[in-house]
Amino acid sequence: MKTKSNDSKIKVLLLITGSIAAVRIPLLVSQLAKENYEIRCVLSKNAEKLIKPLSLSILSRNPCILEDDQWSNSQSTPLHIELSNWADILIIAPLTATTLAKWVTGNAEGLIPSILIANIKPIIVAPAMNTQMWLNKAVQENYKNLKNYENVLSLQPSEGLLACDAIGIGKIPPNNLIQLALEFIALHKQNEYRKDLLNKEILITGGCTSEKIDAARHITNRSSGAMGLLLSQVARFRGAQVKYVHGPLKIDKNLTDGIKRYEIETSVDLIRALDNEISNCDYFFMNAAVSDFKITSDTSAKIPKNKINEHLNQNFELVPDILKTISKSKKDNQVFVGFCAFTGSIEEARITIKEKIIQKGCDFLFANPIDLEGQGFGFLAQNEGWLFDTNNLEHYIKKTSKIDLANKLITQIISLKK
Structure with a gap:
């Protein structure tokens, strides 16, 4: 900085x-x-x-x-x-x-x-x-x-x-x-640093999941885990007890120091980890980028290229919406936050985002564009985005560093839920 x-x-x-x-x-x-x-x-x-x-x-x-x-x-x-x-x-x-x-x-x-x-x-x-x-x-x-x-x-x-x-x-x-x-x-400039999350337990997911196709191939996505990690460290710096569940990280692992974390690989691993932890948290940030697809059969062999289409067609399956499933067990005193990457303009994406927050059953959904230059994936990328709730909230956070975005996002959410 x-x-x-x-x-x-x-x-x-x-x-x-x-x-x-x-x-x-x-x-x-x-x-x-x-x-x-x-x-x-x-x-x-x-x-x-x-x-x-x-x-x-x-x-x-x-x-x-x-x-x-x-x-x-x-x-x-x-x-x-x-x-x-x-x-x-x-x-x-x-x-x-x-x-x-x-x-x-x-x-x-x-x-x-x-x-x-x-x-x-x-x-x-x-x-x-x-x-x-x-x-x-x-x-x-x-x-x-x-x-x-x-x-x-x-x-x-x-x-x-x-x-x-x-x-x-x-x-x-x-x-x-x-x-x-x-x-x-x-980041605080003239504002005093405060430990305003003392005695709060925060569960955060981040990074990508990966689904096996065969012995040599897998389905995944570009998520680096940076945003989830920075949300975790910011929450810890502000006094919270943090648990971070993440896929393989594509960033400096020294930055995970001091956080209780669990590394997972597949969507099934993620669901198991959340089932074990979700009931104890005050805030849940579902920032993981879960693969949309998985293969139902498990093979230890490499599928020949001329047979891969047949293998995919016969074993292709959509991964269930994990946030939607977990939200069914949400307690009244818990706050759930979802994340949504989008392309195109916010005007075009707004209707879909508002539908998603209802479908997923979370309290807030943060939507950020990934098709703008310098924004999206990686630790050094900057991001902007819009925080929506189930009513009429639409709070814009202008383009900034990911750590500043994480801090502003947490500040906005806890201020609305006091």
């Missing part, structure tokens, strides 16, 4: 503490600089032993700030206050157990703890530490307290191979996910 000019640059203060995961942060700084964010880096004493301040200065195009700078004679304002006031958004990556403990107990010893305690701006938190340290009761209690801070967007540490050669939870969240969280916070 590149900003247009120096005047409109979003100011990001990046706080780096002494976990070995700090070695990944120069790449994050480089990514953000390329996206035209203005970045200032602050290194703790221990982080300074792991990465060179000069590298961060060059990558960020700003002098790297060290602990020893806190009470410099050249400062006319306390540095932790000046930096807190300067920033639009803060990131602390990695967050160590020591800094976490100082933050939540109000211990302002050191420049970074002083900034954290003085700060009232939105801050993205990316913890990183050994698994046993992360699971320690005191650390978990501190982290639980931190998640209650209204201005904190906390990204859970990832699971995988750690620097100590153990496999477990404690890896710093991927740089691409930290950047996505930053893009999400930046």
Whole structure:
């Protein structure tokens, strides 16, 4: 999400503490600089032993700030206050157990703890530490307290191979996910970031399904899973408990980090997954692009080309409308949202869309064009669309990034169902 000019640059203060995961942060700084964010880096004493301040200065195009700078004679304002006031958004990556403990107990010893305690701006938190340290009761209690801070967007540490050669939870969240969280916070501009979906359970489907023809062929579609994933991450950033059921993803899987997800292949797999989860959700977004057709017979052989027509004609079947089926079990307190891709003008599609929302039994249906240049499929595509309900609502969301569209769509839906 590149900003247009120096005047409109979003100011990001990046706080780096002494976990070995700090070695990944120069790449994050480089990514953000390329996206035209203005970045200032602050290194703790221990982080300074792991990465060179000069590298961060060059990558960020700003002098790297060290602990020893806190009470410099050249400062006319306390540095932790000046930096807190300067920033639009803060990131602390990695967050160590020591800094976490100082933050939540109000211990302002050191420049970074002083900034954290003085700060009232939105801050993205990316913890990183050994698994046993992360699971320690005191650390978990501190982290639980931190998640209650209204201005904190906390990204859970990832699971995988750690620097100590153990496999477990404690890896710093991927740089691409930290950047996505930053893009999400930046959407709010003058509006405060709010966790307005706390205690809500949201079930989201996305991506394509695939139906087997024979051992070598299958029926599928172009859906990448990007929109469903961004709906999932936006809902999580806003405080919801999210489950994402999806087909094969054609995007960076690092962006799924932190979401409970289930990968499926066929329409039957999708129906089974939804049957297990649908009764527990408050909101259901049926964004998956389900294949319209399937083959009834199952074969382990490859059908010869001269016999494929006969095989298709004898075994061809339409896939049932999954949203229509699931909507029959919808509870009064649940909100179901369907999605509809269309080509041509909205004037031509409007009647069909309004018929679909009734047929499918959902509360809302979001319709987006896929035949306009730069819109439709893929993570980088932009989209526009119209949100319909069963009455006379027709809310237009103009062409924008998919993460902005996901955020605006969720905002509109929850505002109508309060």
